[in-house]
Amino acid sequence: xKNPYMPExxxxxxxxxxxxxxxxxxxxxxxxxxxxxxxxxxxQCAMIGILGIGESMISIASSPxxxxxxxxxxMKMGKVTSALHACEAGxxxxxxxxxxxxxxxxxxxxxxxxxxxxxxxxxxxxxIIQYILANRGxxxxxxxxxxxxxxxxxxxxxxxxxxxxxxxxxxxxxIDVEEVEWTRYVGFVPDNLLKIKPxxxxxxxxxxxxxxxxKYVIKNLLELGFSDQQIFTTLxxxxxxxxxxxxxxxxxxxxxxxxxxxxxFATLKNLPEF
Amino acid sequence: MNIQKLRDEAKRxxxxxxxxxxxxxxxxxxxxxxSPAFIExxxxxxxxxxxxxxxxxxxxxxxxxxxxxxxxDKKKAKATKIALxxxxxxxxxxxxxxxxxxxxxxxxxxxxxxxxGVIDLKxxxxxxxxxxDFAEVVEKNGNYIVTIKExxxxxxxxxxxxxxxxxxxxxxxxxxxxxxxDNVEGYPANYDEIHSLEEKTLEEKWDFWxxxxxxxxxxxxxxxxxxxxxxxxxxxxxxxxxxxxxSVDSSENLLFHITRTFHLAGRCISCGECERVCPMDIPLMxxxxxxxxxxxxxxxxEAGKDPVSQTLLTTFNLEDPExxxx
Amino acid sequence: xxxxxxxxxxxxxxxASLEEYEVWAPVQNGTTTLFEVIKxxxxxxxxxxxxxxISKSAVFPQTESLFxxxxxxxxxxxxxxxxxxxxxxxxRPCDAQSFQLLDPVFEGxxxxxxxxxxxxxxxxxxxACSEPFLNCFCTSVGGNPFSKEPLDxxxxxxxxxxxxxxxxxxxxxxxxxxxTLCAPASSDERKQKEQMxxxxxxxxxxxxxxxHIPEKLTGIFEHPIWKKLAMKCIGCGICTYTCPTCxxxxxxxxxxxxxxxxxxxxxxxxxxxxxxxxxxHNPRPTRGERLRNRIYHKFKFNIDNFGVVGCVGCGRCxxxxxxxxxLIENLSAIKEVE
Numbered sequence: 001x002k003n004p005y006m007p008e009x010x011x012x013x014x015x016x017x018x019x020x021x022x023x024x025x026x027x028x029x030x031x032x033x034x035x036x037x038x039x040x041x042x043x044q045c046a047m048i049g050i051l052g053i054g055e056s057m058i059s060i061a062s063s064p065x066x067x068x069x070x071x072x073x074x075m076k077m078g079k080v081t082s083a084l085h086a087c088e089a090g091x092x093x094x095x096x097x098x099x100x101x102x103x104x105x106x107x108x109x110x111x112x113x114x115x116x117x118x119x120x121x122x123x124x125x126x127x128i129i130q131y132i133l134a135n136r137g138x139x140x141x142x143x144x145x146x147x148x149x150x151x152x153x154x155x156x157x158x159x160x161x162x163x164x165x166x167x168x169x170x171x172x173x174x175i176d177v178e179e180v181e182w183t184r185y186v187g188f189v190p191d192n193l194l195k196i197k198p199x200x201x202x203x204x205x206x207x208x209x210x211x212x213x214x215k216y217v218i219k220n221l222l223e224l225g226f227s228d229q230q231i232f233t234t235l236x237x238x239x240x241x242x243x244x245x246x247x248x249x250x251x252x253x254x255x256x257x258x259x260x261x262x263x264x265f266a267t268l269k270n271l272p273e274f
Numbered sequence: 275m276n277i278q279k280l281r282d283e284a285k286r287x288x289x290x291x292x293x294x295x296x297x298x299x300x301x302x303x304x305x306x307x308x309s310p311a312f313i314e315x316x317x318x319x320x321x322x323x324x325x326x327x328x329x330x331x332x333x334x335x336x337x338x339x340x341x342x343x344x345x346x347d348k349k350k351a352k353a354t355k356i357a358l359x360x361x362x363x364x365x366x367x368x369x370x371x372x373x374x375x376x377x378x379x380x381x382x383x384x385x386x387x388x389x390x391g392v393i394d395l396k397x398x399x400x401x402x403x404x405x406x407d408f409a410e411v412v413e414k415n416g417n418y419i420v421t422i423k424e425x426x427x428x429x430x431x432x433x434x435x436x437x438x439x440x441x442x443x444x445x446x447x448x449x450x451x452x453x454x455x456d457n458v459e460g461y462p463a464n465y466d467e468i469h470s471l472e473e474k475t476l477e478e479k480w481d482f483w484x485x486x487x488x489x490x491x492x493x494x495x496x497x498x499x500x501x502x503x504x505x506x507x508x509x510x511x512x513x514x515x516x517x518x519x520x521s522v523d524s525s526e527n528l529l530f531h532i533t534r535t536f537h538l539a540g541r542c543i544s545c546g547e548c549e550r551v552c553p554m555d556i557p558l559m560x561x562x563x564x565x566x567x568x569x570x571x572x573x574x575x576e577a578g579k580d581p582v583s584q585t586l587l588t589t590f591n592l593e594d595p596e597x598x599x600x
Numbered sequence: 601x602x603x604x605x606x607x608x609x610x611x612x613x614x615x616a617s618l619e620e621y622e623v624w625a626p627v628q629n630g631t632t633t634l635f636e637v638i639k640x641x642x643x644x645x646x647x648x649x650x651x652x653x654i655s656k657s658a659v660f661p662q663t664e665s666l667f668x669x670x671x672x673x674x675x676x677x678x679x680x681x682x683x684x685x686x687x688x689x690x691x692r693p694c695d696a697q698s699f700q701l702l703d704p705v706f707e708g709x710x711x712x713x714x715x716x717x718x719x720x721x722x723x724x725x726x727x728a729c730s731e732p733f734l735n736c737f738c739t740s741v742g743g744n745p746f747s748k749e750p751l752d753x754x755x756x757x758x759x760x761x762x763x764x765x766x767x768x769x770x771x772x773x774x775x776x777x778x779x780t781l782c783a784p785a786s787s788d789e790r791k792q793k794e795q796m797x798x799x800x801x802x803x804x805x806x807x808x809x810x811x812h813i814p815e816k817l818t819g820i821f822e823h824p825i826w827k828k829l830a831m832k833c834i835g836c837g838i839c840t841y842t843c844p845t846c847x848x849x850x851x852x853x854x855x856x857x858x859x860x861x862x863x864x865x866x867x868x869x870x871x872x873x874x875x876x877x878x879x880x881h882n883p884r885p886t887r888g889e890r891l892r893n894r895i896y897h898k899f900k901f902n903i904d905n906f907g908v909v910g911c912v913g914c915g916r917c918x919x920x921x922x923x924x925x926x927l928i929e930n931l932s933a934i935k936e937v938e
Contacts (some may be wrong), residue, residue, distance in 0.1 A: 004668045005862070006677050046868040051669045051862075052855040078878030079514045092676070101881045120730075213882075238877050243710040247848035247866070248874065250893075251883075253901035258709075271745075272821040272896070303918075303926035304806070305734065310923060312831045330923060334834065338887070341829040396631075404734055406805045489629050491653065491662065493872075495836035499922050511873060520852050520865045551922035553652045553838055555631045 006092035007049070013069060014089055018155040019148070025155055026085060026118055027061065027073045028158050030093060033269055038098055040064050042105045043126045043234060043262045046097030050073055051088070054082040057239040057257065060098065060125040064176050065129035068096075073123035073155060098244045100261050103232065105131060108204050112140035118189045118209025121150050122155050124261075125208055126235045133168055143198060147174035147189040150181055172196055183185050190216035193224075200225040206232045218265055228245045228266035234260050275387060275455035279460055280359075281319045283454055287357040288316040289382050296357040297332045298322040305405040306398050310335065322485025324359070326411050326418060329392040329436065331547045332358050333367040336377055337504035361389035362460070363545035365447035366578025367501035372449075372542055374588075375580050376504060387456040391439035393418065394550070398434050402427070411537040437453030438546030438559060441467065442543045443532070450579055468560050489554045492520075496558055497534060502541045510534065530571035535561045540569050542580045601766035603785035604775055608760055612641040616775065618687055621723070623659040625689040626651055635690075646757070648692055652920070655683070655691045656698060656844050659718040660706075663703050664864045666714070666851070666876050671858040680713055686722040687774070692748040693754075694738045694912040696726050698844030699700040700750055704906050705847055714864070723770045730796050735915030737806045737928060743913055745804070749758055755792045763793045800926070809929050810899070810909065811937040813935065817900045826881045827888035829930050835887055836870035839917035845910050848874075867892055895930065 010030040019025040028048075038046075038138045040060055043142075049055030056078075061073035077084045084093065107130065115125040125144075144163065148154045154173065158264050164171040174192045175186040185192050190213060198205075203274060205226055207217045214233055237249035237256040244258030252271045254260065263271075287293050300311035300321040308327045312321060334355065363585060365386060372379050388415055399532065402409070409422045420427040445458040448469075474482065497503045497510065501536055510518050510530055518533070519526045535542075544566060549557040569575055575586050615623055615638065616925055625638040628645035634654045639643060669675040699719070706715040729736070729745035738745060748754055752771030756763040765787055766772050775782055792894050840846045849869040854860055867874060876882045884890050902910030911927075918926050 001711055001716065003713050004710045006675060009674060051675065052671070052853050052860045054853050055851070183865055239873050239885070240849070244708070245705060245712060245847070246850070247869065248867070250897070250901070251787065253904040298687065302924045303929040309926045400698060426908070455897065474757050489634060493837040493841045495922055496839050498834040498836040518855055520850060521854065521863050523663065540877050553632070553842060553920045
């Protein structure tokens with residue numbers, strides 16, 4: 001019997017700072033040591049940790065189309081994430097996974113996709129974008145709506161500015177408060193969404209970010225005419241085992257680690273504690 | 275102690291605009307159990323009881339985080355006080371909490387009840403096993419009169435009273451807004467019950483406690499039922515840094531209990547709740563009483579005597595034997 | 601499969617003769633009864649009334665080392681190969697039912713080798729409940745003081761003998777190994793046992809009809825009753841730690857210099873920190889939400905996920921709760937809610 005609690009060891013190849021400040025965010029590029037591969041799906045997560053400190057469930061921020069490595073964008077928050085932030089390239093970490101249900105990306109082929117992210121919430125949406133770009137012909141229009149508190153808090157800036165210039169996607173960035181050199185939208189992401197007014201015709205909307213933002217984005221999407229089945233989000237909760245046994249992440253009858261973290265709004269609205 | 279007088283006083287307390295709600299005792303859900311009662315309106319005061327079965331410390335509820343939702347008219351009147359019953363030990367807990375600035379005195383309306391001792395639930399359930407029907411107990415002439423359905427039994431008080439009550443020095447509340455009942459004399463200070471443990475050699479003491487703490491399941495009932503354990507970020511729960519591991523073994527268990535005892539030095543008022551609630555019957559009061567005795571001998575200090583005195587381990591006097599806090 | 605009897609004073613010999621097994625049994629510990637690997641058979645205790653630590657500890661210990669590690673080396677999994685088969689003796693029928701509730705949790709898509717290794721290697725010997733305790737309500741949750749699933753042998757204490765019912769092949773093996781001590785049961789003894797089973801069920805004093813609870817619960821998630829029911833609760837872990845069907849756990853790393861281990865320990869959903877996120881957000885900040893979650897988990901979600909109510913009616917949570925939070929009283933209150 002495979003032991004699901006035993007982690008694999010991976011090496012950190014590169015650490016890229018995304019957002020600095022009190023709660024810094026860095027993207028960690030890691031590769032397995034012994035040729036082990038993950039074969040994960042878009043939207044799945046993994047239990048990352050440091051032996052001796054602990055583990056945290058983090059979404060895999062890179063698509064399975066990127067071979068040979070995995071990327072995780074981690075915000076420094078508590079014991080484990082602080083220890084990860086203290087690591088350097090060359091250090092080893094423990095990984096268990098992949099866990100969770102992933103986005104039903106195959107069912108989305110032929111449709112238009114809108115990703116709506118806030119702050120670090122863009123990380124679980126990034127693999128969707130990467131997957132679509134790698135299989136561009138299979139999908140319709142791609143709109144990336146993303147905002148953060150300040151321009152310093154925006155993640156994946158280089159990639160997004162690059163995409164903005166090209167034709168593969170429409171990028172709508174925003175920040176909450178005015179800044180001197182910012183010429184794009186200023187305001188909250190749900191308001192930006194209303195301003196952009198995307199059509200629900202043959203479209204799937206996926207959102208992730210602070211809980212309050214998710215609630216407003218969903219409200220606005222419904223107003224714009226999106227149905228429950230067209231709206232997806234990915235949630236988080238305090239997790240420990242990652243395999244639906246320790247009971248911690250349960251919301252109603254489901255476990256976020258096992259039956260989620262991806263949920264359509266149709267499922268979500270029936271869950272009691274949401 | 276006249277129960278009607280108590281209920282009338284409760285009614286008067288609830289009538290006051292500034293009282294949010296009252297914490298008292300009510301009949302439990304079966305047999306000899308007693309449950310805490312949270313009463314918002316004076317119509318409910320007939321639920322309140324007081325008998326030798328009332329073994330809970332109501333002072334514990336003050337420092338638990340959430341409060342009852344208030345009825346609309348109390349909200350308008352900006353109710354700020356909580357009324358509660360307090361026996362001798364409870365009143366000392368309140369004094370200590372107020373002295374530590376845990377809760378302001380003017381947020382409390384204390385109905386003091388001099389207490390003649392409470393019954394140890396384990397003892398009475400052993401004496402009368404299998405009683406599901408509601409039972410009542412009154413004290414009369416040194417005996418407990420136990421009524422179960424229509425049958426009446428008389429049991430000497432000695433057999434059923436809680437061990438902690440046998441050495442209680444302050445059965446009459448030391449702080450109250452209103453006192454219901456006659457003064458009860460306390461016993462003189464007496465630490466005989468820990469004598470046999472004190473007499474043991476160091477190895478014997480170690481073996482004794484090792485064995486006891488081997489059965490501890492770290493349910494934290496002792497910590498949660500203690501009226502004086504109300505630190506919001508309890509050091510024994512902290513993860514960064516982690517002082518006590520979550521793994522359950524003799525070493526960590528010992529660390530947990532000894533640390534807790536030290537944190538209660540000069541604060542524990544010997545209500546005995548920790549020992550009462552322990553599902554593994556660990557004699558926790560032995561630790562606390564020893565600490566109480568040491569504190570008395572070393573510092574001539576007793577916890578909870580009044581709500582204004584400086585607390586023991588947070589004060590430094592020039593006359594102290596050491597010249598620094600360490 | 602066979603019915604046997606064992607002279608009561610030969611019980612210690614019976615267990616001692618099974619030395620090739622690791623025998624777990626209820627053991628006297630002052631005024632309470634623990635459940636552990638029995639070393640000294642003089643301490644064997646059938647005082648199941650005060651049994652606080654229960655048979656679930658034999659398959660799901662409170663502290664379990666998952667693996668050890670050294671700073672720069674690969675983690676070493678705990679050796680799960682059991683050297684001896686295990687016998688778990690003295691299981692109350694309600695606690696036996698709990699194995700059936702714990703099994704699907706630890707099996708499923710991702711099986712848990714730590715639990716399953718112990719569970720599959722264990723032979724379960726139960727003791728029938730001839731005198732149900734004060735707060736027993738097994739009959740209200742589909743149980744019975746003499747129920748047999750999933751035991752391998754069921755002992756019933758008669759006047760001078762234990763009446764033994766062989767339920768499975770595993771159980772038969774044990775009787776074969778102790779054949780010198782056991783004798784076939786007479787039809788009189790069999791009748792005695794059936795009579796006892798009958799009267800025992802009628803001795804259960806606390807009952808509640810749980811028929812429409814799941815539907816009721818569906819509608820009252822936001823009801824103010826939860827806050828009211830939880831006012832007494834002091835947030836300790838007694839109910840969860842003594843519950844045969846609770847299985848929530850925490851995983852922590854422990855280190856000493858450059859070595860360490862990862863352990864799994866029991867956790868309780870009644871603790872405030874249980875759902876506390878590193879960001880400070882807590883989806884269940886008050887006792888009301890936590891009590892609500894516990895009741896929903898056992899009486900609704902378990903039914904949604906596994907088809908059975910997640911409670912075996914042992915009554916320990918009611919007896920041991922320091923402040924008289926009474927599950928039966930709470931369920932009755934829920935039934936009354938509009």
